[in-house]
Amino acid sequence: MIKPVASFTQAKWQSIRASYWFVPVCMMLIAFCLGYACIYYTPVFISESLFRDYLPTVPADTASDLISAIATSIITATSIAFSMTLVALTMASSQFGPRLLQTFMDDRGTQLVLGFFTSTFVFCLIALHRVSVSDTDTITSSALSVLVLVIGIFDTLVLIYYIHHIARFIQVDEIISRCYHECIRSLSHLFTLTDEKKNHQCLKPSAIVDSPVITELSLTESGYVQTVDYHHLLNQDGIQGIDILVRAGDHVVPNETLLRIHSTTQIDDERKHYCLSCIVLGKKRTSLQDPEFSVSQLVEIALRALSPGINDPITAMTCADRLTSVCILMAEHQFPSQAIRNTNTNIWLKRRTYTYESVLNTAFDQLRQAGEKHIDVMIHLVRCLNVMRKQLPQEYIQAVDTQISAVNDLVSAHIGCDKDRNDVTAVVNIGKQLH
Incomplete structure (x- = not known):
């Protein structure tokens, strides 16, 4: 039986998306590919007359000095940006609460600025490596010099934007507005459990009758429930119903009963592991299925x-x-119902919900x-x-x-x-x- 990975992937993607390294790493890879593309395709598509008539030609040794200076400046600007980010995170943690660091780390503006700086430095390293070769032609060195110069000017504007962005971002009204809009955006997937699917039928909890065999399942680890995959729990064979004792946002201690499987016979270990894999635990609460966390x-x-x-x-x-x-x-x-039944598999599900x-x-x-x-x-x-x-x-x-x-x-x-x-x-x- 293949374990469901949708919920785990969603929870993992939530943590990756809010990290500082993901966007900069993606932009660095793009810069790496763009750098080598410029090196190999510049002599093919750019003629020498273009530089002779419209752009200044830059020898390889001069281009090396120019690119080295810009690379050194960019890495200095990157360190300044990281320092400003750490100061903002420290202020946010002490003044607004440590749990609001997630909102800061999820800021796309900060991630893009760090990505621009680091990817520019990678591009400069590739260009510097190319112009250091003894047989570098004038077209390549001139083209790389112009590209690095344009990117350096653009990064200067990015640094100015970032100073303004951080100064505005640490204002309390801006933080409250961001938390509010984040909560509103999460409403679309917070209420995906409202049983609007055609094969789900709402039930009264009192109408559910216990089965002859009840199997209690627990985990040996502790953590916060981030997601519960109700869809896969309702689409199984060989059981009559499932009683889910936890919901997203609950803290689970080791050996705490999470599920009660109702069936006519004993279920095997493979199905037990499958059912437990539908509950994803993590180190902290998230807004995936927990509206109270956003509030x-x-x-x-x-x-x-x-x-x-x-x-x-x-x-x-x-x-x-x-x-x-x-x-x-x-x-x-x-709001989702406390008890539902899958009309296709005839499996009922009773759950704690908000x-x-x-x-x-x-x-x-x-x-x-x-x-x-x-x-x-x-x-x-x-x-x-x-x-x-x-x-x-x-x-x-x-x-x-x-x-x-x-x-x-x-x-x-x-x-x-x-x-x-x-x-x-x-x-x-x-x-x-x-x-």
């Missing part, structure tokens, strides 16, 4: 802002605005608890929740009302003057009128 990044920024060392309630209120937008957009999606209430609690519970002494933050939270009440479907109103009541109960103990008390009462009454 918690914004929450972490707000919690840091409300800490006594920073004390920045404006940032916390900005995060609350973004969290409100995320919760409204999530309500437009259909709900809108769990996402809402992740967004506002810690923010409410951390901001209990900030009256302005609590008033702003109630306003955000009132905005949500006006736009959410009726089925989610009760969860929002619970949050509004919790904010009101928590802030009442810290109100010290009549004006603040009247402001809180006025905002809460607006929500009651909407109800």
